Amino acid sequence: MKPAAFDYHRPATLAEAIDLMERFGDSAAAISGGQSLVPLMNLRLSPSDQLVDVSRLAELQQTRDLGDSVFLGAGLTHAMFEDGAAPDPANGLMRQAASHIAYRAVRCHGTIGGSVAMADPAADWPAVLLALDAAALVRGPMGERRIAMDALLTGTYTTSLETGEIITGFEVPKLPADARTSYVKFNRKVGAFASSLAVAVRQGEALRLVLAGAGPRATLLAATAAAFIAGAPKTSVRNTLAGEVALIVEADDPYACALHIATILRAIEEIS
Amino acid sequence: MKMTEISVRVNGVAMKSSVEPRTSLADYVRETCGLTATHLGCEHGACGACTVLVDDVLTRSCLKFAAMCDDRHVTTLEGLANDPLTDLLRQCFHESHALQCGFCTPGMLMAARDLLRRNMTPDEITVRNALAGHICRCTGYSGIVHAILLAASRLKPDD
Ligand SMILES: Cc1cc2nc3c(=O)[nH]c(=O)nc-3n(C[C@H](O)[C@H](O)[C@H](O)COP(=O)(O)OP(=O)(O)OC[C@H]3O[C@@H](n4cnc5c(N)ncnc54)[C@H](O)[C@@H]3O)c2cc1C
Ligand code: FES
Ligand code: FES
Numbered sequence: 413m414k415p416a417a418f419d420y421h422r423p424a425t426l427a428e429a430i431d432l433m434e435r436f437g438d439s440a441a442a443i444s445g446g447q448s449l450v451p452l453m454n455l456r457l458s459p460s461d462q463l464v465d466v467s468r469l470a471e472l473q474q475t476r477d478l479g480d481s482v483f484l485g486a487g488l489t490h491a492m493f494e495d496g497a498a499p500d501p502a503n504g505l506m507r508q509a510a511s512h513i514a515y516r517a518v519r520c521h522g523t524i525g526g527s528v529a530m531a532d533p534a535a536d537w538p539a540v541l542l543a544l545d546a547a548a549l550v551r552g553p554m555g556e557r558r559i560a561m562d563a564l565l566t567g568t569y570t571t572s573l574e575t576g577e578i579i580t581g582f583e584v585p586k587l588p589a590d591a592r593t594s595y596v597k598f599n600r601k602v603g604a605f606a607s608s609l610a611v612a613v614r615q616g617e618a619l620r621l622v623l624a625g626a627g628p629r630a631t632l633l634a635a636t637a638a639a640f641i642a643g644a645p646k647t648s649v650r651n652t653l654a655g656e657v658a659l660i661v662e663a664d665d666p667y668a669c670a671l672h673i674a675t676i677l678r679a680i681e682e683i684s
Numbered sequence: 685m686k687m688t689e690i691s692v693r694v695n696g697v698a699m700k701s702s703v704e705p706r707t708s709l710a711d712y713v714r715e716t717c718g719l720t721a722t723h724l725g726c727e728h729g730a731c732g733a734c735t736v737l738v739d740d741v742l743t744r745s746c747l748k749f750a751a752m753c754d755d756r757h758v759t760t761l762e763g764l765a766n767d768p769l770t771d772l773l774r775q776c777f778h779e780s781h782a783l784q785c786g787f788c789t790p791g792m793l794m795a796a797r798d799l800l801r802r803n804m805t806p807d808e809i810t811v812r813n814a815l816a817g818h819i820c821r822c823t824g825y826s827g828i829v830h831a832i833l834l835a836a837s838r839l840k841p842d843d
Contacts, residue, residue, distance in 0.1 A: 413727065417685040420705035420751045443752070450708075450747040451728035461685075463705065465752060515817025516798060517735050517742040602816035 415453035422465040426472070426551060426580065429464055434553040434576040436462040442578055443467065444487060447514070447522035448530045471580055472525065475499050478583065483549070485581040486525020494519060501586040502544055505593040505613070509540045512595075515603045525579040528564070531571050531629065534605040538565055539624035540595070542632065543611040546584040552577035568628040591615045594682035596675045608671045610679035617641055621679065626672050627660035633676065640680055650677065690754040694719070695763030703750045709743070710734045712750035713760050721761035721790045725819065732791040732818035736760050742798045761790040769797050773835050780831035781823070788820040796832045804839050806832070 423429040433440045441460035443449050444467050452458040466472060472487030475498060482501040492498040493510035500506040513519055513527075513536050527537040528548065542561040550557050553576045564571050573579070587593070594612040599605060609624040619637040624630040636653040644652070650673065657672045687702045694717050701716055708727075713719045713736065725731035727746045734745040737759040764770040773796050776782070783789045792815065799806060799814040806814070811832045812825070820828060 414708075414711075415706045417704065417706055419685055420688050420749065422751075422754075446747050446749070446752065447729060447744075450749070453706075454708075454727045454746070463749075467752065514729070515732070516795070516814065517732070517744050517817065518729055518747070520741045521743065521747070602813050 413454050413456060415450075415458075416456055416461065418453075418461040418463050420463050420465065422468065426466075426469050426578070429466055429469060429578060430551060430553060430576060432462070432464045433578065436464075437575055440464055440576075442529070444472075444523045444526035445489065445518075445521035447518045448526060448532070466578060467523075472523075474581065481583045481585045483581050483583055484524065486528075486579040487523050488525075490514070490519035490522050490524070490527075491516070493524070501584045502540075502593060502613070503587050503589065503591060505544070505587075505595060505611075506540060506584075508595050509536045509597075509611075512536065512597050513603075518603075524582065528561075528582075529571060529573065529579055531565055531567075531569050532605065533568050533628055533630070534607075534609065534625040535630075536597070536606070536609065536624075539609050539611045539622045539630040541582060541584065542630050543593075543613045543620045543622040544584055544587075545613075545620060546582045548582055549580045550577050551580050556580075558583070562632065565629040587613070588615060592683040594679040596679045596682070598671060598675050608668075608675040610672075610675035612679040612683045614683040619683070621676065623657070623660065623672055623676055626657065626668065627662065631660055633657075636676065636680075649680070653677070688751040688754075690751060692750070692753050692755075693757045695759060696757075701750075705749060705751045707750045708746055709736070709738070709748040709750050709753055709758065710745035712753075713745065713758065716750075719760045719762050723787055723790060725787070730817070730819070731788070732795060733788055735791040735794040735818075737794070742794065761793060764793075764797070767797075769800060769835075769839075772838060773797060773800075773831070776831040776835040776838070777828070780827045780834055782827040782831035784822045788818060788823075791818050792820070792828055796835070799832070800836060800839065804836060804841075806836055808833060 440462040472485045474485045476483040488498045490510040490513045547560045592614045596610040598608045606625040611622045613620045621633040621637040639652040723733035725733040736745045
């Protein structure tokens, strides 16, 4: 199908982009790679009729070393991470995840910021950034704010971004060289969204365990991580995990529960 | 809704057009430029038939608005008529029976060329992964995978 008519704006600066987003309010949408928004528009599932193209804004392409963390611009594409053209403060985890998103042509345009703003429950970046304890930097009519990933993701396709706000990038903590990471994606076909996605980041006794593709958003499995770190026996870790998964998976779906348990256990295995 | 003025170089030819913002790059190259090698299967990024190059970067033309390609270089399969790598791939597709109706073929050639430019010695799994975003409804994939591996085997280091 073809999209409904809309007006197209390509502001030259971030400040102009925010002015336009504020002026048009709920009828405005930022467009970055377009790799999620255009399919929605083609299906006439997007209500916006004012598109603000942020794909050429220099501010969103930047990367900066912040000492303990790295700033990664929202406009960096999946392919830049895949190709090692963007920094990977997570010792290869970001590169690994990026190269498993969609297909090369989609990776060449889809951006990390667009993926997080889209907040697809099965998307790769929200899960990876949550596991890395990253924060989004957001600019809007009221100025700049910093939102931890956990507070940014609110539900299926929804975030805590306010009308007019644009994600400029992410602050991603640098992992020490001895940190261990794991990314386990199960999908029906190469390039498809995850049926189940497990991401684990372990720094010594600190373990962040994230499950995506289950429930409305990527979720931290804190109880399972704590049980594993405390050295609980395998069956007890598995029981805790089964309990956490059952709370997330909405319908009574034994296949989905078994699948999520399997991807998480594999991720735990890899960081053990 | 306002029209948008764009300047695009399509297969090397400078174009100035006034487009409706909702015009996809695919519809632009097919209807405004009359270049019909670019095919539309799904219009949501899944089938790969519409794949072109924008500034030499692999692109789903159904997922870009022409307005977003202002000042860019767009290359469709027609623009690769004299490209040696595309020529080699075409020959290998012919020899390997890698097409029947040809609907998917332009996208397949685009993806195959992009792969071989990044990796001259792909194994079969790499080729199959690179084709995951390209759907062929009639030939099946064996011939296509064979053709790409055959082309790789004939590549010379300076290609
Ligand atoms: C065939 C196909 C397969 C895919 N498979 C996967 C997959 O396996 N895993 C996965 O994670 N993703 C997958 N995707 C989605 C893909 O990763 C998208 O690139 C990504 O979700 C959106 O990024 P974008 O830059 O294209 O955003 P756009 O499509 O431009 O925008 C998406 C949303 O974010 C908003 N937005 C964009 N930029 C900003 C910003 N800077 N600030 C605030 N809001 C913004 C837009 O208004 C829109 O609501 C797939 C897509 C396709 C077409
Ligand atoms: S028509 Fe563009 S991917 Fe199918
Ligand atoms: S040759 Fe007919 S769809 Fe591929």
